[in-house]
Amino acid sequence: MTSLAQNAALVREQEAELKASARRAVTLRKTWIWVGRILLAVIVIGGWQWFTEAGWVDKFFFGQPTEVWNSLVKLFTDGTAFGSIWENLWITIQEALGGFVVGTLAGVILGILLGSNRYLSDVVGPYIRIVNSIPRIVLGSIFIVAFGLGMGPKVLLAAVLVFFVVFFNAFQGVREVDQNLISNVRVLGASPLQVAMHVTIPSAMTWIIASLHSAFGFAIIGALVAEVLGAQHGVGLIISQAQGTFDPNTVYACMVIIAAVTLGAEYFISLLEHSLLKWRPPSRSEAQAI
Amino acid sequence: MTTVSELHRRGGTPTDHGGGGGDEGARIEIHGLTKRYLTPKGETFTAIRDVSLTVEPGQFCAIVGPTGCGKSTTLAQVSGLEHPSAGSVSVGGKVVDGITNGVSYMFQADALFPWKTVLNNVLIGPVLLGTPKREATELAMDWLRRVGLSGFEDRYPHQLSGGMRKRVAMAAALINNPRILLMDEPFGALDVQTKAIMQNELLQLWEGLRPSVLFITHDLDEAVALADKVVIMTSSPGTIKNVFDIDLPRPRGDVQQIRHEERFLELQGQIWSSLKDEVTRAYKQTAGASA
Ligand SMILES: Nc1ncnc2c1ncn2[C@@H]1O[C@H](COP(=O)(O)OP(=O)(O)OP(=O)(O)O)[C@@H](O)[C@H]1O
Ligand SMILES: [Mg+2]
Numbered sequence: 001m002t003s004l005a006q007n008a009a010l011v012r013e014q015e016a017e018l019k020a021s022a023r024r025a026v027t028l029r030k031t032w033i034w035v036g037r038i039l040l041a042v043i044v045i046g047g048w049q050w051f052t053e054a055g056w057v058d059k060f061f062f063g064q065p066t067e068v069w070n071s072l073v074k075l076f077t078d079g080t081a082f083g084s085i086w087e088n089l090w091i092t093i094q095e096a097l098g099g100f101v102v103g104t105l106a107g108v109i110l111g112i113l114l115g116s117n118r119y120l121s122d123v124v125g126p127y128i129r130i131v132n133s134i135p136r137i138v139l140g141s142i143f144i145v146a147f148g149l150g151m152g153p154k155v156l157l158a159a160v161l162v163f164f165v166v167f168f169n170a171f172q173g174v175r176e177v178d179q180n181l182i183s184n185v186r187v188l189g190a191s192p193l194q195v196a197m198h199v200t201i202p203s204a205m206t207w208i209i210a211s212l213h214s215a216f217g218f219a220i221i222g223a224l225v226a227e228v229l230g231a232q233h234g235v236g237l238i239i240s241q242a243q244g245t246f247d248p249n250t251v252y253a254c255m256v257i258i259a260a261v262t263l264g265a266e267y268f269i270s271l272l273e274h275s276l277l278k279w280r281p282p283s284r285s286e287a288q289a290i
Numbered sequence: 291m292t293t294v295s296e297l298h299r300r301g302g303t304p305t306d307h308g309g310g311g312g313d314e315g316a317r318i319e320i321h322g323l324t325k326r327y328l329t330p331k332g333e334t335f336t337a338i339r340d341v342s343l344t345v346e347p348g349q350f351c352a353i354v355g356p357t358g359c360g361k362s363t364t365l366a367q368v369s370g371l372e373h374p375s376a377g378s379v380s381v382g383g384k385v386v387d388g389i390t391n392g393v394s395y396m397f398q399a400d401a402l403f404p405w406k407t408v409l410n411n412v413l414i415g416p417v418l419l420g421t422p423k424r425e426a427t428e429l430a431m432d433w434l435r436r437v438g439l440s441g442f443e444d445r446y447p448h449q450l451s452g453g454m455r456k457r458v459a460m461a462a463a464l465i466n467n468p469r470i471l472l473m474d475e476p477f478g479a480l481d482v483q484t485k486a487i488m489q490n491e492l493l494q495l496w497e498g499l500r501p502s503v504l505f506i507t508h509d510l511d512e513a514v515a516l517a518d519k520v521v522i523m524t525s526s527p528g529t530i531k532n533v534f535d536i537d538l539p540r541p542r543g544d545v546q547q548i549r550h551e552e553r554f555l556e557l558q559g560q561i562w563s564s565l566k567d568e569v570t571r572a573y574k575q576t577a578g579a580s581a
Contacts, residue, residue, distance in 0.1 A: 183371050184401040186389055188418045188466070198414065202405040279405040281448040 063248035071253040080238050092223050092235040095151050099158020100219035107163045108208055111170025116200055136160050137225055144230045158222030162215045169211035173204030209273045216265045220258060315382035316347035316469040316502040322377035325363050336527040337363040343530060348500040352513035354565060355523030356572030361506045362398055365472045369395050394468035396459050396476045402447040408458050409443035415466040433461040453484040464495055471501040489545045497541060514558050515545040522564050525572035532564045
């Protein structure tokens with residue numbers, strides 16, 4: 001009896017020991033990852049600073065981290081020739097968001113329609129492929145010529161870029177829907193609309209959400225490029241102005257600002273992804289990270 | 291309870307009201323059914339040929355046959371998901387054309403919606419029939435209790451074991467109180483013990499509702515233990531080879547026990563000797579095709 005109890009105590013002790021060492025291993029791993037990340041940033045930015053300082057790389061063309069910082073501060077304190085940076089940033093964000101929403105809606109609706117209709121997709125498929133292969137960014141010039149320097153053409157270009165990314169994913173997502181599930185709701189008496197609501201759309205959602213991550217990036221690119229091509233306000237205009245005055249530091253500063261905006265949007269998309277796709281089994285890597 | 295689900299019964303025919311047993315609307319008549327598929331190469335492939343079979347209202351009919359002989363194909367024609375190439379299926383005297391009313395289908399592959407919780411998976415049937423959400427929820431909770439899954443309403447399918455998923459599928463299939471229940475190897479992937487439990491549960495639920503059942507299985511014991519009638523299909527292209535009436539008394543009781551009864555063993559032996567040739571032939575066919 002006593003030996004049994006002793007045994008149990010021993011097993012418990014070993015288990016506790018195992019757990020503790022597993023936790024230590026995880027903490028150590030995380031620490032090293034962060035050390036690596038910080039080291040990498042220091043090497044890249046520090047190297048840039050050092051090379052331009054030493055004159056091995058011309059800072060007139062390539063800028064310099066400290067100068068970029070100064071430009072950044074100047075943008076936020078002095079503003080620009082076209083109003084404060086906030087004003088310009090807000091306009092660019094509005095254009096990108098507008099394009100994102102319009103492009104996403106159009107892409108999802110058309111992708112699902114074409115994906116679920118065999119005949120339509122066979123007819124339209126080749127044309128979509130052709131349109132996809134032309135360099136759509138050039139459309140920006142046409143939009144500006146056609147619609148002037150306002151926000152319209154920027155939203156349009158962003159929407160076009162977003163549309164194709166989302167469209168192809170929605171289309172593919174619908175094609176990948178488990179036919180068994182469709183049979184299942186059809187037997188239960190679902191109408192075509194109900195099949196879409198209960199099966200096609202939720203199932204394609206995985207693909208659509210995945211495309212939204214890159215889609216927002218494309219929306220920003222569309223808005224910026226259209227602004228560079230011709231605008232009265234916006235971050236793109238600041239960039240093209242800085243280019244005109246040989247000021248790489250301001251261009252970099254604008255890049256930093258836009259990157260921050262994109263990361264913020266990325267965060268919101270991840271939140272959306274989490275709430276919409278909470279039914280999915282955790283991926284292997286998540287499950288491992290005890 | 292039965293009265294609640296009767297309210298949600300589908301089916302337009304006036305004869306179709308409540309609890310399957312003896313209800314003419316639940317008769318399945320298959321006449322000279324043939325199904326040909328178009329292969330990607332553009333050739334036709336005959337999956338089933340001239341299948342004729344009648345399932346009386348409230349009867350439990352098992353179909354056994356070698357793999358690839360067209361059992362699932364037959365079920366797909368009965369459900370109305372596919373159209374026969376020749377012959378016809380009638381349910382309750384009406385020729386099937388499009389989805390048949392009042393049919394529930396448990397598919398061979400897992401067909402739960404991974405993005406719906408257990409509760410929502412079960413209540414989709416009544417919801418699609420237009421039942422108000424509150425009532426449908428009550429009904430679904432009741433069915434989850436019947437299949438022993440109370441407390442799992444909020445889980446997603448990937449958080450359940452294989453046996454639990456089958457129970458959800460069973461609740462989802464029975465919640466609409468179908469006149470006809472199509473089951474395609476529902477317990478095929480389960481371990482022996484879970485399978486026995488599920489078989490007992492199915493028998494109990496079936497005796498309560500009495501739909502006509504077409505039940506595909508590879509397990510002869512299962513076929514004999516559950517069914518009133520066992521149909522043997524030939525190897526591909528499938529057609530009916532033999533029909534055995536199972537005269538074991540009902541209620542059958544525990545499927546584990548019935549296996550040892552003399553009459554059970556006798557019937558099982560007869561059916562196996564009929565099926566054996568077909569299985570051997572089907573095996574040679576596929577082996578020959580791949581050689
Ligand atoms: N959509 C289809 N197109 C072409 N051939 C098909 C199609 N569906 C089924 N078949 C063929 O028809 C035959 C019968 O298939 P079915 O799924 O009915 O077999 P089964 O009896 O259910 O087999 P198992 O017991 O393995 O499930 C098979 O040879 C299969 O390859
Ligand atoms: Mg099958």
